[in-house]
Amino acid sequence: MISPEQFRKEIDIIIKNAIREDVGDGDHSSLACIPASATGKAKLLVKDKGVLAGIDFAKKVFQYVDNTLLVEIKINDGEEIKNGDIAFYVEGSSRSILMAERLVLNGMQRMSAIATITSKFAKQLEGTKTKILDTRKTTPGIRALEKWAVKIGGGENHRFALYDMIMLKDNHIDFAGGITKSIQKTKDYLQENDLKLKIIVEARNLTEIEEILKCDGVYRILIDNFNYEDTRKAVKLINGKCLTESSGGITIETARNYAECGVDFISSGALTHSVSNLDLSLKAV
Incomplete structure (x- = not known):
């Protein structure tokens, strides 16, 4: 950050x-x-x-x-x-x-x-351990204002931009030749450039989560577009080895259900792009 x-x-x-x-x-x-x-x-x-x-x-x-x-x-x-x-x-x-x-x-x-809107999400999550996060889906030129507003509303900030955290999403993984290769290449890059950046890796299914867990150095797993049942399975599989984040079309109406699956964070682009x-x-x- x-x-x-x-x-x-x-x-x-x-x-x-x-x-x-x-x-x-x-x-x-x-x-x-x-x-x-x-x-x-x-x-x-x-x-x-x-x-x-x-x-x-x-x-x-x-x-x-x-x-x-x-x-x-x-x-x-x-x-x-x-x-x-x-x-x-x-x-x-x-x-x-x-x-x-x-x-x-x-x-x-x-x-x-x-x-x-951030306050509405935060109220839905009260009583759980889950925090609401923003994303990079912000208005060009005023990102700092919008992320400031998320904090005021009771949310937390995700990475600010491309330079303050590593986030390996589906396209990074596919272009790099797979999950294991993308994570290893990232760790090598950080070491070669003396950078201390946290690594988040997106998982599209439970099999990918199993592969991510075989790699050291992952800070958080992004559980993307999972249903409730598979989210619960993912949290159990990860078992505290790293932090967990649910994302993908989560609304105020569904946020509580995802929180009750046990994830640490929920991220929503709607906090900033649809108000x-x-x-x-x-x-x-």
């Missing part, structure tokens, strides 16, 4: 690039009709129901745009929200507030939607 420092750098890159994209050579709408000396106050109005995420992100955006802006937080990340709630107030330069508005809203609406933004607005006070 990437370090907290690397994660912070990713967030800084997102903010810098988003402002570049949105503001360009100036917010001419505001420059045209709002005096430079004008000050104002705005509120973040909730018009939906769910779990709030992105408060700390909003603070970073306001700080980046204008470090004299004052933010008064009323609701924190991870708290449940409903229509009519006010999440925060921001006060200061009117031009600065308007410059930051769209990035704050875009980020928080997306993050809150992800936190909301509808929560409705939030920034309104002048």
Whole structure:
């Protein structure tokens, strides 16, 4: 997994690039009709129901745009929200507030939607040992925001990208000439390049799990597209030799059943690729 420092750098890159994209050579709408000396106050109005995420992100955006802006937080990340709630107030330069508005809203609406569905998964898994994981099925350019939102919603992050964990999926295995060869080649590669990366291997059936278990150095087995009965058999077969992860079309309705099979993790791309933004607005006070 990437370090907290690397994660912070990713967030800084997102903010810098988003402002570049949105503001360009100036917010001419505001420059045209709002005096430079004008000050104002705005509120973040909730018009939906769910779990709030992105408060700390909003603070970073306001700080980046204008470090004299004052933010008064009323609701924190991870708290449940409903229509009519006010999440925060921001006060200061009117031009600065308007410059930051769209990035704050875009980020928080997306993050809150992800936190909301993640929270629903997490609640389904309560009382089991199973944790819900995200995937790399994220929006290009804002992965760090979306994975941040998963954490706020009560989930855990899978690998961040291709560089911080080894994951041997079906295509890797087939191109490499089989499970045993792909794992051995990977271990040789890591040793030759002095890399300390955890190895996850995908299994498509119980026979492949048996083959994976004959190889040392596997951190987690991805039990992909198994039914409940075969998942239970897989967990029994693995018997704690490494961690287990179920994936493949698992929904909020089926997640509990997979958790009760005894897996350590469930991963779901739906946390980030299939959400509808929560409705939030920034309104002048």
